[in-house]
Amino acid sequence: MPITAHNLCHEYSPGTPYAIKALKDVSLEIADGEIVGLIGHTGSGKSTLIQHFNGLLKPTSGWIQVQGVNTVGKGVNLRQLRQKVGLVFQYPEHQLFEETVAADVAFGPKNLGLGKDRLEQRVHDALAAVDLDLDEIGHRSPFELSGGQMRRVAIAGVLAMEPEILILDEPTAGLDPRGRNDILSHLRRIHQHRRLTLIIVSHSMDEIAAMVDRIIVMDQGTIHADGSPREIFAQGEDLRAIGLDVPPLTSLMLELQRRGMSVPTDVLTVQEARQALLQSLKGVDGDA
Amino acid sequence: MALFEIKGANFFYPSGEDSEIQALKDVSLTIEEGEFVVIIGHNGSGKSTLAKLLNGLLLPASGQVVVDGKNTADKQHYWPIRQQVGMVFQNPDNQLIATMVEEDVAFGPENLGVPTPDIVKRVEESLRQVDMLSYRRHAPHLLSGGQKQRIAIAGILAMRPRCLVLDEPTAMLDPRGRREVLETVRRLNREESMTVVWITHHMAEAVHADRVLVMEDGSIVMQGTPREVFSKTKLLQSLDLDAPDITRLGQMLAEDGYAISQDVLTVEELAVELCR
Numbered sequence A: 001m002p003i004t005a006h007n008l009c010h011e012y013s014p015g016t017p018y019a020i021k022a023l024k025d026v027s028l029e030i031a032d033g034e035i036v037g038l039i040g041h042t043g044s045g046k047s048t049l050i051q052h053f054n055g056l057l058k059p060t061s062g063w064i065q066v067q068g069v070n071t072v073g074k075g076v077n078l079r080q081l082r083q084k085v086g087l088v089f090q091y092p093e094h095q096l097f098e099e100t101v102a103a104d105v106a107f108g109p110k111n112l113g114l115g116k117d118r119l120e121q122r123v124h125d126a127l128a129a130v131d132l133d134l135d136e137i138g139h140r141s142p143f144e145l146s147g148g149q150m151r152r153v154a155i156a157g158v159l160a161m162e163p164e165i166l167i168l169d170e171p172t173a174g175l176d177p178r179g180r181n182d183i184l185s186h187l188r189r190i191h192q193h194r195r196l197t198l199i200i201v202s203h204s205m206d207e208i209a210a211m212v213d214r215i216i217v218m219d220q221g222t223i224h225a226d227g228s229p230r231e232i233f234a235q236g237e238d239l240r241a242i243g244l245d246v247p248p249l250t251s252l253m254l255e256l257q258r259r260g261m262s263v264p265t266d267v268l269t270v271q272e273a274r275q276a277l278l279q280s281l282k283g284v285d286g287d288a
Numbered sequence B: 001m002a003l004f005e006i007k008g009a010n011f012f013y014p015s016g017e018d019s020e021i022q023a024l025k026d027v028s029l030t031i032e033e034g035e036f037v038v039i040i041g042h043n044g045s046g047k048s049t050l051a052k053l054l055n056g057l058l059l060p061a062s063g064q065v066v067v068d069g070k071n072t073a074d075k076q077h078y079w080p081i082r083q084q085v086g087m088v089f090q091n092p093d094n095q096l097i098a099t100m101v102e103e104d105v106a107f108g109p110e111n112l113g114v115p116t117p118d119i120v121k122r123v124e125e126s127l128r129q130v131d132m133l134s135y136r137r138h139a140p141h142l143l144s145g146g147q148k149q150r151i152a153i154a155g156i157l158a159m160r161p162r163c164l165v166l167d168e169p170t171a172m173l174d175p176r177g178r179r180e181v182l183e184t185v186r187r188l189n190r191e192e193s194m195t196v197v198w199i200t201h202h203m204a205e206a207v208h209a210d211r212v213l214v215m216e217d218g219s220i221v222m223q224g225t226p227r228e229v230f231s232k233t234k235l236l237q238s239l240d241l242d243a244p245d246i247t248r249l250g251q252m253l254a255e256d257g258y259a260i261s262q263d264v265l266t267v268e269e270l271a272v273e274l275c276r
């Protein structure tokens, strides 16, 4: 079942001098099994929007329907919704609370009525997915880990729920380059196996561009652009205008265009940039 | 005299009932006054632990850490070292406590017992240094992440430190915030010779450093200028680290037979080389 939002508005502290309209008339549809990247600078409304996806926040006006549940409806079972919609927060330390890493990761799935063996298997697999070893780290306190290790545990806790919709707010912040690649390729893998819907909130487009089908750009509480990564990247200057940095490779291409070379700006990876430049440089040699 | 002199430092965290984890293994390191040092390395490699050794927040189990001639293990140096070495952390929301920006910045010098008229002067000066003076009466929680980090930095500057240690100060920021914070700190380093130790997972932030240190499993395994470190492609790859995209692209084009240097670091440099 798709996620559908219709004229979704959200205002924080309504009726006070501090009132802030964080979302303004957002309408969108995310189909089952899509991988969507949500980008935008701080305060553009991304985090507010995703908290509507599992009913943590409710619209001030408009409505949203997730997995067939309209979260505004009376008597909605939010607990059930949250078992289907996993959300990894931006600050993982806010999500950790058990005494050991193993207990923390087991916390969510424990409520799903799994047998002991299956529960243990899930905890093991979820930790393995973030490159942590249950035997090595399971007995340690989550608060006595390095920053990046803590984030991995928080992600494992949500993976262990095996949600139908998985939403991650800046999943790679604080991870080393290997950890970033591992997490992203793991997400891609579980997406392929389970066809879950995957929504990744990120500041860095270059990181998610190669794995998402669609990028939604938010600015000032509205949807500023919505399209394939290539379509979005091609609008480099426009992104700069709303305070987003274009990735270094795009920025190189823009600079080369400015210097009169004919190169595309929608390159997503170092390899693609290399191919594009080889083409263009050969062309120049050919003319000479 | 070097500002930091670390000799053979070992550090252990207790883990469970009767075991421990060695987070630093025989680390020796000298940092000169005015240097801009970037530390990179895997999760759990010991970067934050090393950072906490620099201002005596943690003490080595063996070996020593000497800051400006003062051993951090010596109790009488506890406060002077805290004042001289300021720390900025990842999460901007956990570092600001007051309801108004200028109160927050005044917090440090107040604790040091600086007289009130001087505090006012210091607050103004520090906010100007991070280009946030016009926000002095704003509420910190309504600022952007990058602005919050600059306020946290101002709070440290108000204590007149010799060194800033920043542990992933940009990890939670958007690109604009990242740029703001990096530029602010680079300016402090350039114009006021502030010594800077900057921890990051973003290779692009290491490009302007005087020296890059790579940590792995509690030890410093590589160090040199960014050009030196990032041109050692093989060694970096063996550590599962990568040079910045621009450097890698330059290296690939060099392999393809184009005359591009192995150590281009910035978009401008590569654009110039490509258009020659």
Ligand SMILES: Nc1ncnc2c1ncn2[C@@H]1O[C@H](COP(=O)(O)OP(=O)(O)OP(=O)(O)O)[C@@H](O)[C@H]1O
Pocket (backbone or CB within 6 Å): A143, A144, A145, A146, A147, A148, A149, A174, A176, B013, B014, B015, B021, B022, B023, B041, B042, B043, B044, B045, B046, B047, B048, B049, B050
């Ligand atoms: N409070 C603590 N108690 C016990 N062990 C700890 C504690 N903090 C860190 N460690 C362990 O010490 C080692 C070094 O951790 P440290 O935080 O220095 O790494 P780091 O390089 O900063 O990692 P990250 O990139 O994830 O921030 C790791 O094995 C970590 O699990």
Ligand SMILES: [Mg+2]
Pocket (backbone or CB within 6 Å): A146, A147, A148, B047, B048, B049, B167
């Ligand atoms: Mg750390």
